[in-house]
Amino acid sequence: MDKERGNQASRIFGNFGSILRKCIFGILSIGPVPQHIAFIMDGNRRYAKKWKLIEGTGHRIGFLALMSMLQYCYELGVKYVTIYAFSIDNFKRRPEEVHYVMELMQEKIEGLIEEESIVNRYGVRVYFIGDLKLLSKSVRLAAERAMTATASNSKAVLSICVAYTSTDEIVHSVQESCQEKWDELKLLEESGAGYGLIGLGANEMNQGDDIISVTDVEKHMYMAVTPDPDILIRTSGETRLSNFLLWQTAHCHLYSPSALWPEIGFWHLFWAVLDFQRNFVYLEERKKVVQIPHSDTNCSSS
Numbered sequence: 001m002d003k004e005r006g007n008q009a010s011r012i013f014g015n016f017g018s019i020l021r022k023c024i025f026g027i028l029s030i031g032p033v034p035q036h037i038a039f040i041m042d043g044n045r046r047y048a049k050k051w052k053l054i055e056g057t058g059h060r061i062g063f064l065a066l067m068s069m070l071q072y073c074y075e076l077g078v079k080y081v082t083i084y085a086f087s088i089d090n091f092k093r094r095p096e097e098v099h100y101v102m103e104l105m106q107e108k109i110e111g112l113i114e115e116e117s118i119v120n121r122y123g124v125r126v127y128f129i130g131d132l133k134l135l136s137k138s139v140r141l142a143a144e145r146a147m148t149a150t151a152s153n154s155k156a157v158l159s160i161c162v163a164y165t166s167t168d169e170i171v172h173s174v175q176e177s178c179q180e181k182w183d184e185l186k187l188l189e190e191s192g193a194g195y196g197l198i199g200l201g202a203n204e205m206n207q208g209d210d211i212i213s214v215t216d217v218e219k220h221m222y223m224a225v226t227p228d229p230d231i232l233i234r235t236s237g238e239t240r241l242s243n244f245l246l247w248q249t250a251h252c253h254l255y256s257p258s259a260l261w262p263e264i265g266f267w268h269l270f271w272a273v274l275d276f277q278r279n280f281v282y283l284e285e286r287k288k289v290v291q292i293p294h295s296d297t298n299c300s301s302s
């Protein structure tokens, strides 16, 4: 009887919360709604320490916070969400720590594609971004299954950066761009239209004869599946980017609440969006000033 009453009360509170959120999001939507929000989920271990929880519990509660945050973002109409789930540098942590985060990751990735998951509720396509070869076979296969299972979802996009750093992404992209150019030149040479370009040394090329362009590099980025983020939220009051989306955040609004990741909630998102809206005109102006025509080959600086 008591349990039933408890369930009833939590249903009523749940419904009230969701109506209140709808109203607040309705008001926020009068202003520009960000298309893409990225998150650095910092502070999971500190949360466990703060509350004297056993190791790993902070990350489990962090995952629940992530699910609520995704729901709020999709309710607000944010189409793209990107999260920094595990960096290449995180592999240098204690083996037991890497092991429990990877175990949690595999369990939760498998849960993501279940019928009643948030991904299916909001029609979310999932991408795993990074050097997936660095993952264990079981985590990599789970990630690939999730990407295949959600490939036809088109209402929203969740990019999960694992085994990721920005420098690795940029190097990988430059290598791919060079390989593509090399293959194109070889094809031209074979067809007789290459004018001996392959044999030319750097000294013999004219200035401005750049081999690869900004557009080429952008095309080969892992993150080419999404537009650049409008807001980057990093919890725990940290204001560093820690090698996350360095290429994509040139004009991004940074928001850094002091809450640890498992403590993040609706009001943090509300203030982040409001802050973004207050700076929107300035950010748009900055983008216009430094916009690069897509055929251009040289970088411009702001």
Ligand SMILES: CC(C)=CCC/C(C)=C/CC/C(C)=C/COP(=O)(O)OP(=O)(O)O
Pocket: 041, 042, 043, 044, 045, 046, 047, 059, 060, 062, 063, 066, 084, 085, 086, 087, 090, 101, 104, 105, 106, 108, 109, 160, 236
């Ligand atoms: C399937 C899926 C998306 C799972 C994600 C699970 C999850 C919450 C991963 C967070 C991983 C991580 C290294 C967070 C940083 O906190 P930290 O460990 O560096 O904590 P600290 O900042 O207190 O040291």
